[in-house]
Amino acid sequence: MGTYGKRRANKHGQRDEGYRGTIEGLDIEWGRNTFWAPEIYWHEGTYHMYVSYIRGVPDRWGHQADMLHYTSSNLIKWTFQSKLKISDTNIIDACIYQMPDGMFRMWFKESNHTYAAESSDLYEWKRIGPVIEGRWHEGPNVFRFEGFYWMIVDEWRGQGVYRSNDLLHWERNGLILDQPGSREDDGTNGLHADVVVQGEHAYIFYFTHPERTNGNEESTYGTRRSSIQAAELEVVGGVLICNRDKPFDLKLLPE
Incomplete structure (x- = not known):
């Protein structure tokens, strides 16, 4: 995970560029x-x-x-x-x-x-x-994991969690990514997340603003800088939890 986003040499010794430009047909x-x-x-x-x-x-x-x-x-x-x-x-x-x-x-x-x-x-x-409704939020994402449907929403203080049996009726299930992690650039709330489920594993991808400490700082490069993070989700007693400091192997396989 530490090499993601870096430029690497291909088999010809040339540097591969991560950015390829703007996709076609949007205008x-x-x-x-x-x-x-x-x-x-x-x-x-x-x-x-x-x-x-x-x-x-x-x-x-x-x-x-x-x-x-x-x-x-x-x-x-x-x-x-x-x-x-x-x-x-x-x-x-x-x-x-x-x-x-x-x-x-x-x-x-x-x-x-x-x-x-x-x-x-x-x-x-x-x-x-x-x-x-209720508390203001954004970024709903829905997935199925461990026998339930889940929805996470960004409450700007962590990710609000909702659980459902039918995708129609949702009940509050808690809050994740609300406590700072100890990894590099992971010491603030986890923002606007998405989840990839692979078999028995579910991985949450989110970003942080690592140099925001109070939430209302002046807009500068430091406070706008973002860091993409990942962690593994678990269900314990019917509750979705995320220990963002827990080591894990990220295994994304083609479906």
Whole structure:
């Protein structure tokens, strides 16, 4: 894990560059515009990307954000499909999961809470409404692990955890990544996480702002610097837990 993100020499002795440029086909109009929080979902040979789109390059949140849908066969060249008509306000942080009955559900952030929409084909979506309210949060992510469905949301003080048996009704299950870790750059809250489940193991990927200590510091390079971290999740007595200091082997295998 310590070598991730570094440049390495290939078999010809040349340096491999990690950054390859901007993917093709995103522009839907002229100008320099920005894309936020993409969710990519593979289904029956096609990749579907749902990404929030903002005109211009804002330096703060509050501009109109629309959810756009693209498709691709190779993750490089994308074709615009539509702007989803599921909200009249700012929406971001889409998460897709297929329901037991075959329908697809999307959870997303609207008005600092989690809302949902559903679709039978990943193209036409119908708004459902609020799912998780209460404390403000963002970044819902849903996964199945150890016999339950789980949703994590970023509460900016750690990840709020919810548990479900049917993906419809959610109950609060606790808070993880709220206590600082001891690894390098891991001494603050874990932010905006995602989870990869591999067999009997579940790995959570999150980021920290390692030089933020009070949460309201002046915006500088140091306080904006981010560090990507990973840890393993466990379920103990029906509760999702994460010991971010516990050593683990990260084994990501093709499905």
